[in-house]
Amino acid sequence: xxxxxxxxxxxxxxxxxxxxxxxxxxxxxxxxxxxxxxxxxxxxxxxxxxxxxxxxxxxxxxxxxxxxxxxxxxxxxxxxxxxxxxxxxxxxxxxxxxxxxxxxxxxxxxxxxxxxxxxxxxxxxxxxxxxxxxxxxxxxxxxxxxxxxxxxxxxxxxxxxxxxxxxxxxxxxxxxxxxxxxxxxxxxxxxxxxxxxxxxxxxxxxxxxxxxxxxxxxxxxxxxxxxxxxxxxxxxxxxxxxxxxxxxxxxxxxxxxxxxxxxxxxxxxxxxxxxxxxxxxxxxxxxxxxxxxxxxxxxxxxxxxxxxxxxxxxxxxxxxxxxxx
Amino acid sequence: xxxxxxxxxxxxxxxxxxxxxxxxxxxxxxxxxxxxxxxxxxxxxxxxxxxxxxxxxxxxxxxxxxxxxxxxxxxxxxxxxxxxxxxxxxxxxxxxxxxxxxxxxxxxxxxxxxxxxxxxxxxxxxxxxxxxxxxxxxxxxxxxxxxxxxxxxxxxxxxxxxxxxxxxxxxxxxxxxxxxxxxxxxxxxxxxxxxxxxxxxxxxxxxxxxxxxxxxxxxxxxxxxxxxxxxxxxxxxxxxxxxxxxxxxxxxxxxxxxxxxxxxxxxxxxxxxxxxxxxxxxxxxxxxxxxxxxxxxxxxxxxxxxxxxxxxxxxxxxxxxxxxxxxxxxxxx
Numbered sequence: 079x080x081x082x083x084x085x086x087x088x089x090x091x092x093x094x095x096x097x098x099x100x101x102x103x104x105x106x107x108x109x110x111x112x113x114x115x116x117x118x119x120x121x122x123x124x125x126x127x128x129x130x131x132x133x134x135x136x137x138x139x140x141x142x143x144x145x146x147x148x149x150x151x152x153x154x155x156x157x158x159x160x161x162x163x164x165x166x167x168x169x170x171x172x173x174x175x176x177x178x179x180x181x182x183x184x185x186x187x188x189x190x191x192x193x194x195x196x197x198x199x200x201x202x203x204x205x206x207x208x209x210x211x212x213x214x215x216x217x218x219x220x221x222x223x224x225x226x227x228x229x230x231x232x233x234x235x236x237x238x239x240x241x242x243x244x245x246x247x248x249x250x251x252x253x254x255x256x257x258x259x260x261x262x263x264x265x266x267x268x269x270x271x272x273x274x275x276x277x278x279x280x281x282x283x284x285x286x287x288x289x290x291x292x293x294x295x296x297x298x299x300x301x302x303x304x305x306x307x308x309x310x311x312x313x314x315x316x317x318x319x320x321x322x323x324x325x326x327x328x329x330x331x332x333x334x335x336x337x338x339x340x341x342x343x344x345x346x347x348x349x350x351x352x353x354x355x356x357x358x359x360x361x362x363x364x365x366x367x368x369x370x371x372x373x374x375x376x377x378x379x380x381x382x383x384x385x386x387x388x389x390x391x392x393x394x395x396x397x398x399x400x401x402x403x
Numbered sequence: 404x405x406x407x408x409x410x411x412x413x414x415x416x417x418x419x420x421x422x423x424x425x426x427x428x429x430x431x432x433x434x435x436x437x438x439x440x441x442x443x444x445x446x447x448x449x450x451x452x453x454x455x456x457x458x459x460x461x462x463x464x465x466x467x468x469x470x471x472x473x474x475x476x477x478x479x480x481x482x483x484x485x486x487x488x489x490x491x492x493x494x495x496x497x498x499x500x501x502x503x504x505x506x507x508x509x510x511x512x513x514x515x516x517x518x519x520x521x522x523x524x525x526x527x528x529x530x531x532x533x534x535x536x537x538x539x540x541x542x543x544x545x546x547x548x549x550x551x552x553x554x555x556x557x558x559x560x561x562x563x564x565x566x567x568x569x570x571x572x573x574x575x576x577x578x579x580x581x582x583x584x585x586x587x588x589x590x591x592x593x594x595x596x597x598x599x600x601x602x603x604x605x606x607x608x609x610x611x612x613x614x615x616x617x618x619x620x621x622x623x624x625x626x627x628x629x630x631x632x633x634x635x636x637x638x639x640x641x642x643x644x645x646x647x648x649x650x651x652x653x654x655x656x657x658x659x660x661x662x663x664x665x666x667x668x669x670x671x672x673x674x675x676x677x678x679x680x681x682x683x684x685x686x687x688x689x690x691x692x693x694x695x696x697x698x699x700x701x702x703x704x705x706x707x708x709x710x711x712x713x714x715x716x717x718x719x720x721x722x723x724x725x726x727x728x729x730x731x732x733x734x735x736x
Contacts, residue, residue: 128593235681265448266620270664270677277674292593295623299666299675319671336598338623340667342646350602351595353549354563 081118083152084254084286085140088114090149092132092139096359107358109135110146111310114385117254122280122287124301124318126294126333128355132310133290137256140288141173142166153254171201174247178259180239184231190217190242191227197250212249219282220245220275237268241275248279256288261296273300294337298322306330309358309366316391326393328373365396373397409477410582410614411437411460416474418452418459421467427685429455429469431638434712437582442608442615444629444646446622446661448682452638453618457584460616461501462491479581496523500575504587506567510559516543516570517555523577542573546603565596569603576607586618601627622665626650634658637683637693644718654718654725656698692723700724 092110110132117123125133139146142158151159158169174197177183184193194213198204204212214224220241231239240260247255257276261269273296279285291297297304297318304321306314306329314327325331332349339346351370356362362369368378377396385394418430430452437443445453458464460476462483476483479498483491503509511519520539524530530538536555543551546569559567568588575583588604589597601624608615617628625632625646633643634657642655653659660678662668669675680697683689692710695701704723712721 128595237681265682266622266661267448267664267678268681270666270675271679273666274674274677277672294594295666299669299671332595336594338597338601338621338627340623340626340665341650342626342629344626348598348602350598354565354596355593 081121083116084119084154085117085288086150086152087116087136087140088150088152090114090136090139090151091147092135092144093147105359108310108361109358110139113149113307113310113312115305115312115315117286117288119253119286120280120284121302122289122300124297124304125288125290125307126292126297126304127307128292128333130309130355130358131307132358133292133307134258136307137175137258137288137290141170141175141256143175168201171197171250172252173254173256174250174252176240176243176247176255176257176260179263180236180243181263183243184239186231189228189230190222193231193242194246194249197246201250203250216245216249219248219279221271235268236264237271240264240272244272244275244279248283248285251283252285254286254288256290258290259292260289262291262293269296276300294334306333309355309361311366311394313367313395314391314393320390326388326391326398327395328371328397329367332370332372365394407438407440409436409438410479411435411616412475412477413456413460414475414477416456416459416476417472418455418464418469419472420455420469424686428638428688429685430459432474433635433638433640435633435640435643437614437616439581439614440608440612441630442617442628444625444632445616445618445635446620446625446632447635448620450682450685451635453635454586455638456635457501457586457616457618461495461499461584462486462488463495463501493527496575496580497527497578498580499582499584500578500580501584501586502568502571502575502588504590506564506571506591509571510567512559515556515558516562520555520570520574520577523574527578538577539573542577543570546570546573546576546607547599548573564592565599568592568596568600572600572603572607579611580613582614582616584616584618587620588617589624590619590621597624604628622661634661637688638685639693639721640712640719641694641721642719643712648718652718654715654720655694655722656700656726657694659726660697692721700726 090110090113094107094109095104096107098105113136125136127133138144140151149159150157191213194216195209198209198212217223217226222238222241261272264272280287289301301318304316304318305312308329314330322334325334332351335349349372353370364380365378365383368374375396383394383396384399385392386398388398413433413435416430416433420427420429433456447453459471464470471484517539521535524535524538540551540555543554548554548566548569589600592600619625629646631645632649633640636657642653642658649658653662663676664678666675678697683693689695691706691708695705710721710723712719
């Protein structure tokens with residue numbers, strides 16, 4: 079059975095204009111620059127990368143929480159990149175988001191009941207009494223209880239808040255959930271509880287996830303396919319196991335080798351990258367990664383790398399371009 | 404290694420915090436020793452008292468809310484709890500230094516890197532201006548900062564997070580301290596930058612005889628850096644042993660739970676083993692074992708009687724029912 083694409087992103091771009099002064103020309107930050115990928119029904123697609131690589135912006139642009147500059151976003155076969163505000167709003171019933179910071183993403187003035195029934199009210203689903211029933215059901219699914227219905231967010235711990243954030247997203251029974259670093263702010267023992275909850279919800283409600291994270295351990299555990307981003311570009315895409323087994327792009331290799339060891343006796347060969355991620359205001363010419371790349375060639379400094387398929391990987395790197403092989 | 408001289412000995416340290424709802428026992432009777440040249444990791448989740456322990460050692464507790472209730476901190480033969488603020492100042496930055504978690508906020512934004520780095524040298528040495536400048540530049544170069552001669556006159560906002568953490572490390576290393584306390588030194592950094600900083604700290608350790616107290620919640624960092632590990636829970640040390648013993652044969656159920664919940668320790672896509680519940684707030688710690696409500700093997704004894712820290716050869720554990728006794732370990736290995 080061929081997997082059915084749920085979300086197709088084609089050449090998505092998001093540029094920000096930055097004022098440098100009255101008479102200076104505007105400068106452009108290419109936060110997301112020509113990103114193309116497809117997410118299939120029922121899978122978990124991971125977006126990884128370091129801070130500032132554009133992974134969160136990509137997530138927000140898909141939901142059109144931030145307007146993208148150009149590109150195509152097809153959701154269930156329909157191009158949603160140009161939909162008017164009201165239609166997009168209705169469509170968000172099918173696409174929901176879970177945010178990183180469970181302390182900032184819940185309104186402190188609302189009770190859990192209000193937080194959970196608001197999406198139902200906005201979308202005009204169910205009668206008011208039924209909504210309360212739904213909220214209770216949802217709380218139980220995420221491991222809280224009816225008892226918490228009239229509490230306020232400050233009464234909960236970080237892990238419980240994240241559960242509420244997840245409940246708020248799942249209560250609409252969406253098809254796609256974009257989870258932006260959902261477990262990064264949590265302690266290790268709580269992190270595993272929330273990961274388990276996400277996996278269980280995926281099985282029970284047939285959800286499709288876009289899982290944005292910088293934690294490669296969690297990504298390896300959760301996702302089916304992974305896209306690696308660097309300075310606004312998608313540099314490599316592959317099945318998770320495949321990517322972790324034999325990374326192709328030099329950046330992916332360095333990123334994977336930087337993960338701390340799991341056991342004191344483990345020996346790891348490490349590609350330590352020199353320097354920092356360059357400023358996206360002024361990215362290097364040619365391949366954005368070339369100043370830090372251990373395999374940099376002459377062509378990398380001047381020309382943008384082509385996107386090529388290497389086995390099951392899709393890689394943007396001159397190393398794998400046909401003429402260089 | 405055990406023949407080395409102890410640098411820091413903490414005995415029955417109790418640090419309390421006064422709050423509107425009464426006194427919170429942030430650190431509740433912690434004992435440990437750090438020897439010359441070794442790295443000791445302190446692991447635990449947020450609120451377990453690991454940062455308060457380090458602040459107590461540094462004498463940087465936010466007074467008057469937090470204070471050392473009882474206990475001793477012996478450093479190089481002196482009891483730090485008895486020293487005056489003036490005497491502590493002579494020690495801080497000179498014999499004991501600290502690296503903080505947030506490289507963004509721990510440098511002063513209105514002074515140049517050079518001005519901030521020359522401070523400890525002005526305080527603790529008799530070098531003249533030129534010598535100080537040279538010392539700072541060579542320190543910056545040794546932590547891998549490019550263009551050190553220019554960076555010295557720049558402000559913190561001009562540097563990236565990784566660079567700022569390097570500056571913090573060079574600041575801590577300037578007076579060649581005997582003990583370095585690193586509180587989550589890489590938590591705010593990206594993985595590739597974290598790898599750079601860890602390599603740097605390993606290189607520094609290889610060339611000096613400095614002892615290090617590394618506070619972290621990341622077990623990967625512990626595996627990478629530490630010789631010995633202390634696991635803290637609710638203000639107490641629950642387990643302490645050398646790093647291999649902790650990873651191979653953890654005896655305390657909490658340590659076991661932490662290790663088992665690492666995603667890499669589990670089958671992909673499978674259910675992660677996790678510790679139920681969450682860390683208790685300091686005001687709701689039960690009378691018995693603090694971990695009992697979340698422990699799968701807790702008995703009535705655990706719920707009523709607080710366990711003591713017991714020694715099994717080189718391993719200490721605070722549990723009535725330690726899971727694998729180290730005597731079995733010696734047979735097994």
